Amino acid sequence: MTPRFDAIGLVVADMAASLAFYRRLGLDIPAEADTQPHAEAPLPGGCRLLWDTVETVRSFNPGWTPPSGSHRIAMAFACDSPADVDKTYAELVRAGVRGEKEPWDAFWGQRYAVVLDPDGNAVDLFAPLSP
Numbered sequence: 001m002t003p004r005f006d007a008i009g010l011v012v013a014d015m016a017a018s019l020a021f022y023r024r025l026g027l028d029i030p031a032e033a034d035t036q037p038h039a040e041a042p043l044p045g046g047c048r049l050l051w052d053t054v055e056t057v058r059s060f061n062p063g064w065t066p067p068s069g070s071h072r073i074a075m076a077f078a079c080d081s082p083a084d085v086d087k088t089y090a091e092l093v094r095a096g097v098r099g100e101k102e103p104w105d106a107f108w109g110q111r112y113a114v115v116l117d118p119d120g121n122a123v124d125l126f127a128p129l130s131p
Contacts (some may be wrong), residue, residue, distance in 0.1 A: 007040075009050040010121065011057050011066070014038065017118040018051055019103070024092060025077050025123070049075075066119075074114075074122035082111035085125045089113040105129060 012018040016034035023029055027049065033039035035054040038053070041049050057064045062097045079085045086103045092115050093099045100114040100122060 005047065007048040007050050008073075009052060009066075010073075010117075010119065011054060012119050013054055014096075015051060015053050020050070021117050024095065024097075038125055063105050070098065072091050073123055076124040076126060079111075079125055079127040080126050082129055084126050085111040088125050089115065 010018065015036065015057065019029050019034055019039060027041045027043075029039060033051075039051040039052050043049055054066075055062075056092045057095050077088075079088055082103075082105075089103050098116040101112075102117050103111055103113040103125075106112040106126075110126045111129055115123050115125070117123055
C-alpha cells in the first residue's frame with residue numbers, strides 16, 4: 001500500500017482562539033470543537049486540517065516543546081480577487097489578528113498578504129493580479 005497525504009496538523013495553545021481564527025477564513029468547524037482536545041475540518045480536495053492542544057500532544061509525547069525560530073509552517077488561502085485580499089487582511093487585523101505583511105503586489109503575479117494565527121503560524125492570503 002502506498003501512503004497518501006491526508007491531513008495537516010497544528011498544535012495549539014488555545015483551541016477556541018485558533019478555531020475562531022480559521023472560521024473567519026471560511027472553514028466549517030462545529031462550535032462544540034472549541035472545548036475539545038482535538039478538532040478536524042475537511043478541506044477542499046479531501047484533505048483535513050487538524051488541531052490538537054499542547055496537553056493532548058504531551059499526553060503521548062511528554063517532552064514535546066513548540067518549535068522555536070522563524071515560521072515553520074505556512075498555509076495559504078486563495079481569495080476571489082486582489083481587492084478581496086486587501087479586504088480580508090483588513091478585517092482580520094481589525095478583529096485583532098496579527099498582521100505580518102500588509103498586502104502587496106508580488107513579482108510572481110499575485111496580490112499577497114500574511115497574517116499570523118493565534119499560535120504564530122503564517123497564513124498567506126493571495127489572489128492573481130489579473131484574471
